[in-house]
Amino acid sequence: MAVPDMPRWSERLSVGHPTLDQHHRRLFALTDRAAEMALGAADRIAVRELLDELIRYTAYHFAEEERLMAAAAFPFLELHRDSHRGIVMRIEDLADTANDRPTAAILTETALFLSGWLVHHIEIEDFEYREFVGVKP
Secondary structure, X not given: OOOOOOOOOOHHHOOXXXXXXXXXXXXXXXXXXXXXXXXXXXXXXXXXXXHXXXXXXXXXXXXXXXXHHHHOOOOXXXXXXXHHHHHHHHHHHHHXXXXXXXXXXXXXXXXXXXXXXXXXXXHHHHHHHHHHHOOOO
């Protein structure tokens, strides 16, 4: 399975908070890395390191995002947390099956999942909190 062109960060995806925007840029970079690795001959150790980094970074990002939403009294915080839990579970599922599948397949699936989720999550779900946690002019 070929990896299509990955979505790129652009200012149109800004949530108005520099820290969270930087986190999102990092998640785009991890998505790109998964796609690039899928096209090469990545070994299982490199795949595991990528997936572990992705698990750690999403946990860090989600905790920071949720902390800011809570401080801003964002009314849909629990729904957003539920979305985050689903994302973490999917990434953990990918990591759990990584040793049992060809590395290119797991990397392609990871890149496709991340690229589909990332833009959707930012544009639909994260944009809901922009007026609450965004930096005011």
